[in-house]
Amino acid sequence: MSDYDAVVIGAGGAGLAAALTLTESGGRVLLVEAAEKVGGSTALSGGVFYAAGTSVQREAGIEGDTPDDMYRYYMTLNQYKPEPALVHRLCHEAAPAFEWLRELGVTFRTEDLYASGVDKIRRGHRAAGHGAEIVEVLEGHLSTRGADVAVSTRVDGFLMADGACRGIVVGGDPVTADAVIVATGGFGADPDMLAELYPDAVLHGDRHWYIGSPHCRGDGLTLALDAGGELTPRNRGLLLLTPGFARDLESYLPGWLMMVNRQGHRFVDETIEYSVLATVLREQDGRECWAILDEDARLASASTDYRPAPNWHGDRLLDHVAAGTLLTGATLEELAARCALPADAVVTAAARYSAMADAGEDRDYFKPAAMLHPVRRGPFYAAKVNAAIVCWTGVGIRIDAEARVLARDGRPIPGLFAAGETTGGMHGDCYAAGGASIANAIVFGRIAGRNAALSARQRAGQPGEIAP
Template sequence: MTTPDFDVIVIGSGAAGLSAGLSAIEHGASVLIVESQGEVGGSSRLSGGVVMASRSTLQQAAGIDDAEGNLFREYMSLNAWDLSAGPVRRWADSLGETIDWLQGHGVPFYEQLIFGGDESRPRGHCVEGGGQALVKALAAAYTARGGEIAFGRRVDSLAVEGGDLVGVVSGGETLTAAAVVLASGGFGANPDRLAEFYPSAWVPGESFYIGADGAQGDHLDFAEQLGVQLTGFDRGLRMLNPGIDKVHEAFLPGWTILVDRHGRRFADETAPYGILDALMRNRGNVGYVIFDEACLNPPAALADRYRDAYKQVWPNHAAFRPKHYTAEVMELFAEHERVHIADTVEALAASIGIPDVDLRGEIDRYNDLVALGEDADYAKPAKFLNPLATGPFYAVEVRPTAIAHTGFGLKIDEAGRVLARTGQVIPGLYAAGECTGGISGRVYVGSGSSLASATGFGRICGQTVTERLSQTPVSV
């Protein structure tokens, strides 16, 4: 048999690809990472740099008790167990070790952990310097160990001979390998694929992707070549977007209320974006962010109370501030069809097509709860409760069309091996990160889930791919 050019070829140089390549090199493999863009990092480079994990050395040092299996059970329960439980269990249970491994390779984490979503204890590990620093550290560790990266080389197809995977084809050249790891990211930058595989997130002319241009869904082409099983239709992460621009805003200010098309609140407005995404899906994907003039121009004596408008405090991120819900932006877009401004609540209700008795009733109830100092309806923290009583009043129509993650992709087993439609493992083919399916559910669990999937399964793939090379078990 002809000796392959490399033991392992990894497609994509984001957190998943770099983790897979580095892990494989550590276990004695020769590795080439093939990257379609001109720089390392993919969408991971643009991320906030939070990695979800439990039972890491950092979490334990912070005095946070997190029993084995907690993360797995909470992750599965939040998604009503509609996930690939076997792969999720192995991945979730190994994430603490993954954080230790990343830290050992120079990824600079803060000692402080955060609540990335609605988890029972802090599990968000924040990289000092965000996604850029994560990618930089992994790339440095990978290349220092002899790993190669070929930039500007989009993979055209997998190389298959006699039904067997033998490598990849890029730029008309066949590069051979004993194993291939797909880590090519999602398809958020491809409108056609968004419309086909993530229709709830796709509104022509409005939807936009918070990620790299290289996220074209190449994994779906590769899947067709080898009859790969695909899963995770219409899953991912959508964030609220007012449709007036393509500026990404992750969280709502706490002094807003969010109502549905009937004028009814349905959430704690400071909830994580994954929770709001799921709740919006259940309400036709249309909502209205309501606030008043005091929110935009608060009295001097209350300025600090309105300024402290976010539950999320990240050590690797400047204090969150409104991007859309400001006096300047409202003045600039006052005539936009999605922005409604009125002197009274009744006039505002008429402008957005909600019966005034419903919107007036909801705002009156909210103001009563504010006066009592407790949100008995949705448990928004009291520090964010401010009355909506000063005209003019504002309503901004929002839809979940800012796309941060796509969850439709290749079905994998607990070792990151790709499964065929027949249910059998495809020899030599592995996948990690956003190109996989079955790991991301209907509810995006919270900040750090995506990078956890990328680094966690990347590391698993790098370890288990060497089992194919050596035919000896490798523990994870």
């Protein structure tokens, strides 16, 4: 008899959802976590869950939104680069997983429902207590179910027998199990793995930093590869733009900025969704741009945006000038010279932008009129902007729609499952919407938990079979 029916490695959203689902089936569960407490990157997040057809949507008067609508949006936005079977499963199980969280006690209110994607449908459900509340509720329920939890513990390897996973090795000691679920998060805290698997993230040197758990070092990917699994395509994930002011997470740059590329030309609506803006920047020379404002904008900055961005307000901007991360010039020509930009192009761009601000109409990129602010009165300011804040890593273990880890020949590795950021195939070039990563973690955590329980019962000779 095995020590456990299932071992879950990693106690973020995916791991907690998997472990709780396993205990609901009566399984003997061990949850192993590298950090000193559970929660992972989920606990650090805004706690947004992306789903279509939920009770909160109906309470808000949104009728008729369907998983198929969500699927078409998700795949079209990403040019059908993600694995369709995974995205389809995510879209169709997101609402049930959301309702499960709500029934467990996570607070989701209609006033916290918003359009987190670019299709203007309100599918982003923000937990009132953010990601910390989701973790707290899952951990609270798990604590009453008799699962064993080992924190400050890293897994050395899998126990493999006849091509099947039969447990783990911790500190040189074997722990046997009928099934193992890998939910170790991404690899954003491992510089070497970032350089190998997500080179875009480290393109701008020391500017890059990771917003997730410092314990997310890609352990699960290495373990899966050692067991005969494989990884999904490289260079996938979500980067946010940063001017390098500070390591503070500000998802959006102020919409009232004028942004120009290395040629000194404006190239985008500066208010578009952060994930799309990062994708557009990838196509620019050097994958960078400059955010420009004038003195009037600096003085008015605290009251001219609908998105919080404290680093771009008033005297705080002067602090960045003193630190050398915000350049300044008495004239646009002087500023352009300091930024190594063509002065004539910058002057032309600012003149056109200012004229459109006066007219209240952006005829080039159709930015909302309220976000147009002239660039006319010196001194002028500019910050170099790069996509360098690593939100999550999208390269991961290849799985099927049942959360089974796939071997290099395409067949599932018996007894081995994976869920959450440690898996790949769910992502294209553009992040679908705020909350897609937490939905992915909870949905596939539950799927992995259910199927690991079935796998354990099967091994014990009891009825139960995972879908083909």
